[in-house]
Amino acid sequence: MQTLFSRKVGPKALPWVLKSLKDYQTTSPTPILGPDLPDIWKPPALYRPLFGTDLLDQPVATVIDGKSIAEEIRSGISDEVRRMKDTIGMVPGLAVVLVGQRKDSQAYVRNKIKACQEVGITSIMAEFPQDCAENEVLCAISKFNGDPSVHGILVQLPLPQHMDEEKVLNTVNLEKDVDGFHPLNMGNLAMRGRDPLFIPCTPKGCIELLLRSGVEIMGKRAAVIGRSNIVGIPTSLLLQRHHATVSIIHAFTRNPEEITREADIVISAVGVANLVRGYWLKPGAVVIDVGTNPIEDLSSEHGYRLIGDVCYEEALQVASAITPVPGGVGPMTIAMLLSNTLDSAKRAYRFS
């Protein structure tokens, strides 16, 4: 058969060959792990009419109320923490490591600690100045690793430039890595038949939003826009485990709007305001918007407000359901952190 149909030739003869056989080496010129390139997204073009017309009068999408779903989950966690306390006299504990004085990081940490208090999880905070030595942070993490009352350790990112983020994160005991950022967790998330100890909070929150809103994932096409280690990649792996057909879109994708328009479920985690326009969406798609991008708003108290990656007003008229920003994925991320901390404590105390 082969001789009948094929012209069997070496790569030298391929018409689309860019490199000649002389370049053949044990290692190829392009590194096998792929070139390390930054994802630089072009900001979206200014207003482009939806389907060639102006905005419709009526929105069609239902808003997925992440805040109220997260509250339900937190209420369930609160019940479980109380039951644990009543039964074995123990409560889960979360340690938070914060380096530097970034306003946004401080606000995130404050929210997390407040959320812990509300459900009865003990929280301990270790704060360091911006210019502290990496070793001080590593020591604090090691101390938390050995503290049996601490079941989760969270290192607030980003760390200052002079610290090795990978090294710091790898110091966190795997059993306490409630952020789920350890590569071993990621590998076990990627591999079928393996289970990670923790699922990263934001991806877990996105999938919970879908599951708890009754969105069927299995067999659906999903587009994940953005491929960060903390959101895009683990979200795509988790969607895959739910048997969606997943496409991952990034800054090198030539026609992101076409691929996104094929998707029944769109999860965007890029960090570019209004990147995903209404015409990017398939009518009836479910949209989960992870982006939280500050834009100037002089009428607001702080002079800015947060908007998502998805052009909300346009999407409301095309999608069947969408998460708002704020009030969508954000509250879920914190709820999932609490959930991971509870799960970790249950595991430590063999409490079920």
Next chain:
Amino acid sequence: MQTLFSRKVGPKALPWVLKSLKDYQTTSPTPILGPDLPDIWKPPALYRPLFGTDLLDQPVATVIDGKSIAEEIRSGISDEVRRMKDTIGMVPGLAVVLVGQRKDSQAYVRNKIKACQEVGITSIMAEFPQDCAENEVLCAISKFNGDPSVHGILVQLPLPQHMDEEKVLNTVNLEKDVDGFHPLNMGNLAMRGRDPLFIPCTPKGCIELLLRSGVEIMGKRAAVIGRSNIVGIPTSLLLQRHHATVSIIHAFTRNPEEITREADIVISAVGVANLVRGYWLKPGAVVIDVGTNPIEDLSSEHGYRLIGDVCYEEALQVASAITPVPGGVGPMTIAMLLSNTLDSAKRAYRFS
């Protein structure tokens, strides 16, 4: 804005909600890691004409000669092994663990050992009967872990049913995991900015075939058909690191042919003969066929021959390039095993 456009309602009011709010629990009814379901592919329909017509007269695809590319690579490895021996008096060593008498496994192992010999890599084999205790295998692996002359340990899969594959594979020292199957390797392959110690051999072979044939990957759409831990998933992660836009197709994908037809690069690793038909392919696509499926062939010596996942005769008329089966990916897998073993020895001896 939000009040103008959105009807903010809880999930109770969503029209497409399948579960009511009463079902809300700390953990949702669908397991968050996704239901564990087997991938069962329907065998392809019998002959369907290509583009509604009969087969064309002339093939248009160039055949990517994996055998000759692999030979080039092995020749480079051979040179490196000799240079290592001449410089530091050491050579790389590979240990192979084989359990049971499966004919195919025995053949694979034989090929690997022969390939080692040809490039000057020392090989040691540990063979066990089908009914041996798991502990015997674990002991052998531990011995190889501690042996400084062994730089790679390969456990031939599948293992007998009574053994815990995960446990056995996890026993292999990470620094000697030349198959790259350890979840930590997989996590580091998935995460940007991290590098795995080893890239799994078959995915690495597929990408090398593309790179060494001058196929540009960056910005291209790629479809990976099949999502096994050893081929599909790591291949998709590696394509992604090369900045392709990757879609992963599996048995739950509703329209695999449509998605495949959008792809510039198609890599199939399913194990279903002739699953991918000519009409599944975009004209000009590059096709890498990882499948090796035995089909009855009374005219051949053993009564069967191997064919790929891709209907070769049809694909030849649509694709711009395709790997044959046999002689495509197969030889590359072995070459990559040798390459990983050499890399491991170089690391161990700090030889560059």
